[in-house]
Amino acid sequence: MATNKHAQIRYNTLDKCFRNTGRNYTLDDLLEACNNAILDFDPAAEGIKRRQLFDDIRFMQSEQGWSIELNDELKFGKKKVYRYLDPTFSISQQPLSESDANHLKAALATLSRFKGTPQYDWIEELSLRLEDNFKLKNTDQNIISFEENPYLQGKEHITQLYNAIHYQKVLKITYKSFNNPEPIIFTLHPYHLKQYNNRWFLLGKDERFETLTNLALDRIEKIEETAQKYTPTDIDFEEYFDDVIGVSISEKPLQSVLLKVSPNAIHYIRTKPLHGSQKIRPQEEHFLVELNLIPNYELESCLLSYGENIEVLEPTMLRDNLKTRIEELYKNYKI
Template sequence: MPNNKNALIRYQALDKCFRNPGRRYFWEELLEACNQALSDFDPTSDGIQRRQLLDDIRFMESEQGWSIPLERNKDGKRVFYRYADLKFSINNQPINETEANQLKSALLVLSRFKGLPQFEWINEIIPRFEQSFNFRPESHDIIGFDHNEYLRGIDRIGDLFNAVLYRKVLSIKYKPFHVPEPFDYQLHPYYLKQYNSRWFLLGYNPEVSKITIIALDRIENVEETGAYYTNDKTLNFQEYFEDIVGVSRMEDAQPIKVELFVAKDQVPYILTKPLHGSQKRVFENEEGLVISLKVIPNFELEQLILSHGEKIQVLSPEIFREKIKIRLTEALFKYRL
């Protein structure tokens, strides 16, 4: 459908005129009907002129519009407009070509979930759309995602998705990498997050009265409970992740300014794929570029910086610079003969 509200109002007004068998609509009457509809919606509207009216009619006749069956009938030297089929209406038409292509693109994205438990409906709905809207299935993939289908815990996404959607409190048996035995706790699930090809579940942990983040690949068992679900309506996950890289966030931590030096040959990569949304250019010379980030330092930020090897150097703050230096020193020590 058209995105512009005024355009949609005009198309609806024209559609009504074209379907009216009891009156002949010349361009002057069509223009008056459009401007009246615009004025009814917005009294401050200036209306449109004849040129815009003719452009609207051409759009409605096009494949990008509704391919309306419009007749131009002569009455002396004048022409009036009417549908060849008076039962036709843009409101009972299937989606147009542009909308079909947009929907097809969306289905391509949805298809990445095919085969996952609890998402079997996608396997059923895609062929129906292909048949209903005459989509031609592609003979080969034309888009790929960074998706590890062998990742442990991925089979739980459907159940956890439903738990978040329907606000079900969960009893989870969880085993982090650094503990010998799994332990049980209750979680009120709020959000599923993917980072670095891994999936994480965020929720309220009543035992510690704070948000807890767990990796799906470390979950050993999940069961729904009948406990009352605590919903935090003040929590905005876009803001929650805004100041960090990845998913780890220390409670009550505040973002700080981190300055990094980027080697000259690495600069194009850092500029086209920023390390963080807060990235800013500070200074540039023949040797490279100094950038700044406003972030809460965490393990994921360390890993991201270290992944660039010698191409990125931490300049400040000193405590964070020293932490990276220690990790690099320990790594170098392991390569000594």
């Protein structure tokens, strides 16, 4: 299938021309009709050439397209006329082509990896219907894998929390943190669900606190809807986490973090940046990496995952925090 720009506009235009029994469309006429349709949609477009037109017709005739049949005996003078063999035929009356169905099924298979989300049930059902309608071969191939933990606790809450955010419902949440043996009750205006490091988190507003409350779904014991009036937020969560790694956000200001990175690790850090603010400066025997963000526990854990290949030069507080954690780690292995 041609995947270049304006392909569907060309297919629809050709379909109209092939169905028109009141006019004889030659190749030049089809080319003009397609280019006029493209220009109507996008005045800045350059249009297409004959080669692209031939490719489009071949695709429409293929099984991957709509298996159209053209009347090969029609002539206008010495020129061939392009018209459907069955003038009542139209690609708009056909179901998805096999190619389109396969693309859609692949997309649905990708989405279905998000098990536990509100969308999962209908995605699975639609995938089965596509397979039945188009006789799509199911090879059960695992073409793509996502990092996920099927045993993760808390995923059963995602549907209810998603709906509460969507329908603006205030929730009474019973929550038991790792550090407190007694459950805590939050009356939460839920705003956003976020996944980080294979765990799900809920962000919302409890009116007892000035800042947003961040709850790990695997520590939620009970969720109840309340009749309380919902207070929406104007926070843009596309930008909310820009200044941190992970989900822990404090009122601390942005800081410049300077790291000494060994040549062994720099390729990984260059291809998978630690943070969007990352800047790399080569030195003689190592690299300096600068980050501009709010230090948090997730940043510390990320840096420790690189072991001896990263040294924090500044700020001092972050360096001291890592030093303390490394000393405690050393005690566990000291003989």
